[in-house]
Amino acid sequence: MHRFHRRGRGLVVLASVALTLPLTAALSPAAAASPADPTAPATSTSAPYALVPQPVSQRAVPGAGFTLTPRTRIAVLSKDAAAQGVGSYLAKLLAPATGYDLKVVRKTQAPDKALVLDPGGPASLGAEGYTIASGRNGVVVTAHGAQGLFRGVQTLRQLLPAAVESRTEQSRTWTVAPAEISDAPRYEYRGVMLDVARRFFPVEQVKRYIDEAAAYKINKLHLHLTDDQGWRIAVDALPDLTEVGASTQSGFTGGTDWYYTAADYKEIVSYAASRFMTVVPEIDGPGHTMSALASVPELNCDDRARAPYSGFDVGISLYCLKDSQHQDATKNFLQTVVDAVARLTPGPYLHLGGDETPQATRGEYDAYVKAAADATTAKKKTVMGWHQLGQSPLPAGSLLQYWGEDSDRETIGTASEKPGITHLRQGVAQGAKYVMSPSDHAYLDMKYDASTPYGLSWSGYVPVQRSYAWDPETVTGKLDGTGAVVPAGQIAGVEAALWADRAYEGSSELPTPGTRWPSPQDYADYMSFPRLPALAEVGWTPQSGRDWTGFRQRLAQHGQRWTAAGIGFHPAPGVPWPGTVRTVEGEHVIVTGDVDGVALENAGSTSDGTDLVLWAPNRGPKQTWTVSPQSDGTYTMTNKSSGKCAEASGGAVGATVVQRTCDTGRTGQHWKFTARPNDDRYTIAAVGGLVLTAGSATNGAKATLEPDTGSALQTWTVD
Ligand code: ACM
DSSP: OOOSOOOSTTOOOOOSOOOOOOGGGGSOGGGGOOOOOTTSOOSOTTOOSOOSSOOSEEEEOSSOOEEOOTTOEEEESOOOHHHHHHHHHHHHHHHHHHOOOOEEEEOSSOOSSEEEEETBOOGGGTTTOEEEEEETTEEEEEEBSHHHHHHHHHHHHHTSOGGGGOSSOOOSOOEEOOEEEEEOOSOSEEEEEEOTTTSOOOHHHHHHHHHHHHTTTOOEEEEEOEETTEEOBOOTTOTHHHHTTTSOBTTBOOOSSOSBOHHHHHHHHHHHHHTTOEEEEEEEESSSOHHHHTTOGGGSTTSOOOOOOOSOOSSOOOOOOSSHHHHHHHHHHHHHHHHHHHHHOOSSEEEEEOOOOTTOOHHHHHHHHHHHHHHHHHTTOEEEEEGGGGGSOOOTTOEEEEOOOHHHHTTTTSTTOOHHHHHHHHHHHTTOEEEEOOHHHHBTTBOSSTTOSSSBOTTOOOOHHHHHSOOTTTTTSOTTSOSOSSOGGGEEEEEEEEOOTTOSTTTTSOOOTTOOOOOHHHHHHHHHTTHHHHHHHHHHSOGGGOOHHHHHHHHHHHHHHHHHHTOOOOOOTTSOOTTSOOOOOEEEOEEESSTTOOEEEOTTOOSTTOBOEEEOOOOOGGGOEEEEEOTTSOEEEEETTTOOEEEESOSSTTOBEEEEOOOTTOGGGOBEEEEOTTSSEEEEEOTTSOEEEESOSSTTOBEEEEOOOOOGGGOEEEO
16 A cells, blocks of 8 residues: 655655644543553463563463562572672662662572572573563562563563552552563564754653663664764764754754763763663764764865754755865764764664765765774774665675665565665675664654654654564565565664654644744653554564554553653554543544554545545544434444535445435434454444445545454444
């Protein structure tokens, strides 16, 4: 299915729809949610507890769980400092909500009635694998080293009631659900990217985000430190980079401290390390470099510094690589910057960007990649970059990040393969490994739907289901999943990317002086939750252990955790959030239940008798229906655009559904909504019992009446 418009990242796209959603409408309904125990057994026997990411295996154990008391000990079966550190971390994690100051003790054998952390498990668990055995007599988390313990502790906290995430003391019992869990990640690289260049995130907000992401077993923090709109890392030898280059953000000028000092950056790195998360710094180039061009004159062909940039465009800058003098200047600059950043970065990677450089010739691009890669390998760091980097010669062991989308995949194997696919092939042939960040699944700045106040939609809308329902092994293949360009053995993992070039309300238009800008933290919370946990599960859980229907049920339980933790999440459509009143009465968009779900709409006609059709959801008036209860238990559906009612055109199989002037005396306008078991979707039946069916998930398909087969084209989300 064709999806919306596609452009390069951040190109100004002025949509005609004015967004008016007040932020208050986005506040969590879970605040008023029932006190349901999120660890209560769910319906599926394979997933007794609402754990995200879903562990490789889990089993509910009969009997009571282990109830914490103020005297419970956290026993670490090792003197290893890192393992002891995980014990202290767990004590601190539990302290605010429980009010308990649990002692961490060093033991050689697992005591009873304790939270036991044993880093002496078999090597077969791998660096991040763990097991949990929890029952009446205590809880034992076993791993092969401290990192696996830390991942296991993230699961352990999900076996406690949601209130454990509260930052204030809650008076209640704290019982760890009884379970046997065995787990290890699908991929080693599970990242999240923050675009601190377009919108500067103060250190405290970065640390908070690290904690939010670590709870879902994310282990890489990619900081997009430089772009046209700002240079965010101090380099001693080049003070203008931060004095001039950090004075702007997208939409802001005049800053004096919108960057990380060496001490700030070290603080972020060490906080991340305490959460077993590796920082991946990105110095983007040769495009996305206006902040550098504004700070270092000799990077420009005329040796004159550019003006600092605070706008919203993309593709506006390039290091001067036209002659050997300027190539040398760029090389020296990159060496200085890479030396400084590498010195501050204990992790193995240095991300060199390489995206969106339409003005660069092949030779210029190659010159940048060689200079940046040489500087990186000289510091014994691994080159990372966006997938375009694959077109140039790369050092062995490089890691590339795929950010293409369905429109690229559509061209695979045709005579007109998109350049992105060619670059992917070139990188694969060089043996590079890949981190998957397909923009139409993994870009957290894409709007959930047309009503999302922030972000962009050049890669389509990314509702929660789209962020979840994809497979890294097929996402570089054709749309039918075959012909993956990146073979499974060259996939390192998955990264969610939170760009921030449109981090304001009403972002489909350029901002005005009256525009409301959320804090970076509020923007990050809203765009990342619930999609970051969805992407975390894509990176962690084996494909065979994942399905959208089960995931949305598990995810729904996490809303209460985020509310308790103060995370301003978006209770996005498609997830059955507890506490959300289940009623079909009111104004709704009515969408089929598959990943590329299509919405019932009236095709823009105001005449009686026109067939209703299906179209990609945009939440516009043509797709908005007022569902009104009738005395016989059925409902009428009135279209907002035409004011007409949905009506069965006949009683035979295959009859179309039309719109007609509302008249409750016409039985064809009476629709019976039936909630499906264990689901928050509906079948919608005409009076004779045939059900409303989308002819296909293609724009323009007709709505007809068919026997109920339970197909996704007959199950409707009433949002
Ligand atoms: C990108 O979105 N330009 C990597």
